Amino acid sequence: MKCNLCPRNCNVDRENGELGYCGASDKMVIARYSLHMWEEPIISGNNGSGTIFFSYCNMRCLFCQNYEISELHKGRVVSIEEFSDICLDLQNSGANNINLVTPTHYVPWIVKGLKLAKERGLNIPIVYNSSGYENVKTIRMLDGLIDIYLPDLKYYDNSYGMKYSKCNDYFKYASAAIDEMVRQVGKVEIGNDGLMKKGVIVRHLLLPSSLADSKQIIKYLYTKYHNDIIISIMNQYTPVRKLDYEELNHKVIDSDYEELIDYAYDLGVRNAFIQEGGTQEESFIPDFDVFRAI
Numbered sequence: 001m002k003c004n005l006c007p008r009n010c011n012v013d014r015e016n017g018e019l020g021y022c023g024a025s026d027k028m029v030i031a032r033y034s035l036h037m038w039e040e041p042i043i044s045g046n047n048g049s050g051t052i053f054f055s056y057c058n059m060r061c062l063f064c065q066n067y068e069i070s071e072l073h074k075g076r077v078v079s080i081e082e083f084s085d086i087c088l089d090l091q092n093s094g095a096n097n098i099n100l101v102t103p104t105h106y107v108p109w110i111v112k113g114l115k116l117a118k119e120r121g122l123n124i125p126i127v128y129n130s131s132g133y134e135n136v137k138t139i140r141m142l143d144g145l146i147d148i149y150l151p152d153l154k155y156y157d158n159s160y161g162m163k164y165s166k167c168n169d170y171f172k173y174a175s176a177a178i179d180e181m182v183r184q185v186g187k188v189e190i191g192n193d194g195l196m197k198k199g200v201i202v203r204h205l206l207l208p209s210s211l212a213d214s215k216q217i218i219k220y221l222y223t224k225y226h227n228d229i230i231i232s233i234m235n236q237y238t239p240v241r242k243l244d245y246e247e248l249n250h251k252v253i254d255s256d257y258e259e260l261i262d263y264a265y266d267l268g269v270r271n272a273f274i275q276e277g278g279t280q281e282e283s284f285i286p287d288f289d290v291f292r293a294i
Helices: 080-092 104-119 136-140 158-165 170-185 211-225 254-267
Strands: 029-036 049-054 098-101 126-130 148-151 196-205 230-234 272-274
Touching: 029 080, 049 080, 080 098, 080 104, 136 170, 148 170, 158 170, 170 196, 170 211, 196 211, 211 230, 211 254, 230 254
Parallel strands: 049 098, 098 126, 126 148, 148 196, 196 230, 230 272
Antiparallel strands: 029 049
């Protein structure tokens, strides 16, 4: 089967050893799974989100904090049955949900694994946590299996996508994918326990020197969905290695982030998460030398 799971549309035969842009083979590779406390509060709660970090990535952004797994490919091969076991282990450990991080290039394997896990008693919400750079047909494969979609919407201007992520069509694909995600799961639903049960949270990370583009993202999301989705406006950009683009070697200016929040509020955005103080630290970067962290 030729792989066209993501918009790179590499058309390679992964089952026969051909590798596309993401570099992943036909074996599912997981770098770490844990009870993760650093998602939005309605995802992490008090117990933590049952987070599964997949190795390899179809975006490979220059500034990726998780470059150890997206680019250096730390991790171990896991069968569909083992993936099912991991989901159940997280549930039995008290996870609020199963949180699939960077899953795009493994969707067919994940679909089989989730169905098996559900047959074996998995009953907590499933979160699909991605870069947003998705083919709609791939997202449709997940219809009925995913409760919460947690995509990024990184760039409005394709010049940023090309510069930082080597894709000149990011917004086209990400916006279409988010539309499909909203179609599948509808408006946000919060349980009596304060945890999210269903819906879409769209994350946007403000990058240094990109305030105008971020405003375009917020305006698009609010105009399109109003308060039917949650927008998570993030300031946690952290340089983790020296990059060729000098602007990416600096943290976000506080006044830029404050201006973006004020802009969102003035537009009418009310369903949102914002970050305050202490977010630009390496505490958001997991230890990928530890496979099981429960």
